[in-house]
Amino acid sequence: MKASEDSRSLRFFETVLELKEMHSGLGLTLLSVAVLTVPIPAQPVPETFTLNVPDGPISSKSGSSISLLCQVSPTFNIEPFEVKWYRFDEVNKPTLWYKxxxxxxxxxxxRFKGRVSLTGGLERGIASLRLERxxxxxxxxxxxxxxxxxxYEKTCVVLAVSVIGSQPVISVAEARGGGQVNVTCSSEGWSPQPKVTWRNKEGTEITNGQExxxxxxxxxxxxxSSWLLFSPSESDWLSCIVFLSDEWKTEGRILPVLPGGDYKKGFTVNQVLLVVLPVLFLVIIICALCFIIVFKRKGQIDQGLNVAETKRLIKENPVQSPANQTTSDNKDKLEENPVQSPANLTTTDNKDKPEENPVQSPANLTTIDNEDKPEENPVQSPANLTTTDNKDKPEENPVQSPANLTTTDNEDKLEDLLLxxxxxxxxxxTDAKTASLxxxxxxKGKRVQYVKAKDKPDLQQSxxxxxxxxxxxxxxxWKVKIQDDDRKEEKLAWYLGVTKENAQCPLTPQNGFWVLFYEKEVGLHVYVxxxxxxTRQTTPTTVCVFLDCDKHTLSFYDADSGSLLYTFNDVKTTDxxxxxxxxxxxxxxxxxxY
Structure with missing residues (x-):
């Protein structure tokens, strides 16, 4: 029987070799099939085994997903086994039970239904717990x-969950003593206890007097909450960082200015430049406008002197000039009074018979031109020029005062945008389906109010x-009323703007939020x-939000004064x-x- 089997095996391999000589590719394929069809014995289940888990706690951030590793040693298939995960003191309420x-x-x-699953592969001896949210x-x-x-074997895995708190709120108050302010930084909703550090514009940590x-x-x-005494002259910016680690942290910045915008002692070079440069620029503009006014009036005075000289020559000439002939043609009874003395001209022409005067002195010419025929007057005094240009023809006035320029710019810009x-x-x-709890x-969806839900923790950051x-x-x-005129209480906080439909926190342009914030202790601000x-220190009662999708801009205006509060110039998105x-x-x- 054994010889027969050997002979059959020999014939089989001879056949394979012949096929390999005929076509090497086909021969290799048949040989591979023969090897793969040989059964591999299953790894036996050991009588005892141990479990391998992480040595220390596993850290995770609130809202994320995590896997708790658990693996048998030696490695073998544990699909027929019973696998159970449960809290240390809740063995009768398993987190997950596989059987x-x-x-x-x-x-x-x-509490864990819909959030847990087994991962890693039971056939490889891995029974890790996957925990979502x-x-x-x-x-x-x-x-x-x-x-x-x-x-059976059992062992423990420790899970440490961390919660990232709110964005730090920084406020400034006047401190006792000259040249310093009391800066406070507050943040809430952390777990475990975070650390706080203060840094200046150069990134140097500040530790003096910190509590x-x-x-x-x-x-x-x-x-x-952390606070420290700070001298505004030391840095342009002050940063407060609240953190659990280098990856899990939040930061807030503030210009160390007292409410109202006044610096205390110790101005920096940048602060001085911010004040001096605008004043210098305004002085240059005023000087340029004065030069234009003087140059224009000088040209008009020279023109008036030339006309006066012409009139003097007409008076000395016994023959009438074309100008007098024109005047005589327009009168009804010029021929009845061929010659009059200067005295008669003054008395008669100006009172009784102005239409019969064939000759007038330069003084009378000036009076008639300015009073009876202002449209024919080629010359005006500087005083008359100023009055005429500013009152009768404002469209021809090339000069405006700085106050008028400021008012016109604000009003025209807002009117140009909206009208x-x-x-x-x-x-x-408002869309009720998108409202926070x-x-x-x-x-009617026109009134939005914060109301804390009963018996529910107020953990929402947005x-x-x-x-x-x-x-x-x-x-x-569109317009939003922030503060009613009949309400005495000042509104403490709000924010307005635009966002993408599925944008996520935090509320920054990188995450799809372009918004203007207000907090009582901080003022108006944005995230850049x-x-x-x-931004500006004013507190508007009504805000106008202007969105230009074609230019990718978003602007906020004080609807009462027309002044610009802030503009985002890069609102680029396909959403x-x-x-x-x-x-x-x-x-x-x-x-x-509205």
Missing amino acids: DHKIQEAIMDP VTLEDSGEFVCYINNNNW VQNTTDSQGLVSV GKKVKEEHIT AIRLSQ IHVLGNKGFDSGQHY DSVKTP TLYPVFSPGKRDPQPLKI
Whole structure:
């Protein structure tokens, strides 16, 4: 029997060799098939095994996904085994339970349903727990348990969840003592306790007189406040950084100026230049305007002297000039009075019979021209020139005072944007489906108000709602009432602007948010390159938002004074932009949309 099998094997390999000589490619293929069809024995299951897990805690940021590693050693297929993950003190409420080749969802902890799965591959001996949308409550010890009815092992994996807090709010107050201010930096919603550092414009850390205070709320989140004494002359900018690590941090910047915009002692060179250069530029403009006025009037005076000399020659000449002949032609009774003395000319012509005067002195000519026929007067005195140009013909006046120039620029620019281009005001309401949980809308969608939900933690970093219209071309504007005239309380915070439909926090242009912020202690500010940047110090009661999709610009105006608050010049996106409205966090006063 064995000889027969050997002979068959020999004939098989002889056949393969013959085929290889006929066609080497086909021979190699047949040989590969023969090798691959030889069965590989399954790796046996050991009587005992151990579990490998990370040595230290696994760190994760709130809202992200994480895998908790658990692997058997030696490596073998554990698909027939029972795999269970549970919290250290909740063995009867498993986070995930795998048995009989499937997940047993009946008795799983409801907090983890839809958020957990096994990853890594049971056939390779890996039973890692995949946890989605991690929350602060997920922090703690998780137990990995594997059992095959003959042997079981379990071990712990520690998960540490971190929460990134809010953007730092920086304020400035006057300090006791000359030349210094008290700067405060506050941020809330951190876990674990963060660190705070202050830096100047050059990036050098400031530690002199710094103090830090931490408080913990009922949800276990930490609020941090830090303050220090600072001399405004030391740096143009002051930065406050709150962080857990180099990757998990937030930063705020401020110009160390007291409320109202006045610096205390110790001006820097840049601050002096900011004041001196605009004044010098204004002086140059005023001097240029004065030169133009003097040059123009000098030319008019020279012209008037030439005309006066011509009239003097006419008076001395007994023959009438063409000018007098023209005057005589226009009169009805010129021939009745051929000659009159200068005295008679003055008395008779000016009072009784001005139409019969054939000859007039230069003085009388000037009087008649200025009073009876202003349209024929080739010469005017400097005083008359000023009065005529400014009152009768304002369109011919080449000079305006600096005050008029400022007013005209503001009004013309706003009128050109909103009326000159025939841009119609958009009638926008809010889209209730996009509203944050802490926002209450009026029935018509024109009133937006912050209302804290009962029995729910106020953890939202962005409190806003989108408009019901989106724009991707053309020019559009809308107005928002910030402060009612009849309300005595000042509004504490708000922000307005545009955003993409699915934009994510933080509220920066890089993430699809172009917004103007207001906070009582900070003032108006925007985010430029993810850095908080102050704008004008005015606090408008009504804001006009102007969006030019064709020029990729977004401008904010004080609707009452017409002054420009800020302009984004690079609003470039292929997505549709929607108006965004925020009444401010913990501020009960509403916004009203026109």
